[in-house]
Amino acid sequence: MTVQTVMVVGAGQMGAGIAQVHAKAGFLVYLHDIDEERVENGLNTIEKHLTRQVEKGRMEEIEKTKTLEQIVRSTNLENASKADLVIEAVVENMEVKKKLFTELDQIAPPETILATNTSSLPITEIAAVTSRPKQVIGMHFMNPVPVMKLVEIIRGLATTDEVFQTVKLTAESLGKTAVEVNDFPGFVSNRILLPMINEAIYAVHEGVAEPEAIDEVMKLGMNHPMGPLTLADFIGLDTCLYIMETLHDGLGDDKYRPCPLLRKYVKAGWHGKKTGRGIYSYDR
Structure with a gap:
């Protein structure tokens, strides 16, 4: 065809x-x-x-x-x-x-x-x-x-x-x-990417480092073009939460449990760049 x-x-x-x-x-x-x-x-x-x-x-x-x-x-x-x-x-x-x-x-x-x-x-x-x-x-x-x-x-x-x-x-x-x-929850891209983003949000939640520091570590230490927290805001925290819930429900493993801070931000309407506030604040 x-x-x-x-x-x-x-x-x-x-x-x-x-x-x-x-x-x-x-x-x-x-x-x-x-x-x-x-x-x-x-x-x-x-x-x-x-x-x-x-x-x-x-x-x-x-x-x-x-x-x-x-x-x-x-x-x-x-x-x-x-x-x-x-x-x-x-x-x-x-x-x-x-x-x-x-x-x-x-x-x-x-x-x-x-x-x-x-x-x-x-x-x-x-x-x-x-x-x-x-x-x-x-x-x-x-x-x-x-x-x-x-x-x-x-x-x-x-x-x-x-x-x-x-x-x-x-x-x-x-x-x-x-x-x-193959047809698995999150496929390849989001099955690997979203748990990394979720773990970065856990690092903020637990006070391991400030968001800017976490992003700098991943950019300069791991050669990522964009830090995971900046990327999360770009994707949309509501979308990140939905995908983490899909992974958690579909695979049944607690390693995919969404970070409580992610849930809190989404409930507050802090969805990332598109709403002017997420992990970071943006001038809309």
């Missing part, structure tokens, strides 16, 4: 990035969300990123124009009937995703592949609500999507080799490196 038309459901930070890289690679992209304002915000995010690329000399103005012309606004889920590949990038909540995949399964043509950008939830469980579990797959992009090279490709229990190869080739056509991962 050859993918020519892609629908991205969810025009937030991840969805906009996914739409951008597909449009830049020449795919016709439907960028979908529940209302015009959200779609417009997603398009504005894409245009700002492309404009910065032009200003830095990394892209010609004509390429920016062509990329934007490849994107079609969508607030009608029926547009899934025109797609070869649908990539879901909505909130990281199993019930929301199941409801969406049930609807997409009824709208999209039988041969259409349904992919989820989930960062931690089981692909097999999402696939089970559809009549096409063989054509459901995980396509986990890293944030920010236009910059990060990795895509984790996660097979569900029933995902066929043909679907896997189609999605792998599609990801590679974006200039990404596609890595095959």
Whole structure:
């Protein structure tokens, strides 16, 4: 199967990035969300990123124009009937995703592949609500999507080799490196990353060191480009907590227990950079 038309459901930070890289690679992209304002915000995010690329000399103005012309606004889920590949990038909540995949399964043509950008939830469980579990797959992009090279490709229990190869080739056509991962909570990236972030928050909670010191140790001592606490604020502490809870529930091991300080910050509404306060304070 050859993918020519892609629908991205969810025009937030991840969805906009996914739409951008597909449009830049020449795919016709439907960028979908529940209302015009959200779609417009997603398009504005894409245009700002492309404009910065032009200003830095990394892209010609004509390429920016062509990329934007490849994107079609969508607030009608029926547009899934025109797609070869649908990539879901909505909130990281199993019930929301199941409801969406049930609807997409009824709208999209039988041969259409349904992919989820989930960062931690089981692909097999999402696939089970559809009549096409063989054509459901995980396509986990890293944030920010236009910059990060990795895509984790996660097979569900029933995902066929043909679907896997189609999605792998599609990801590679974006200039990404596609890595095959089995369907376990957190996959590879978040099963390793989030416990490290959680442990860094424990170090703050227990008074081992100040957040700035912990980040400096990991940057200068371990050669990480960004400290784990700064990264946690960038990801969103609410997202970090959700993934830790998914790991804890799915694997049943107390080493994945979320730090009480993480829970406290999330309950306070301190979700990181997006709210102006997380581990650090930000000038909004």
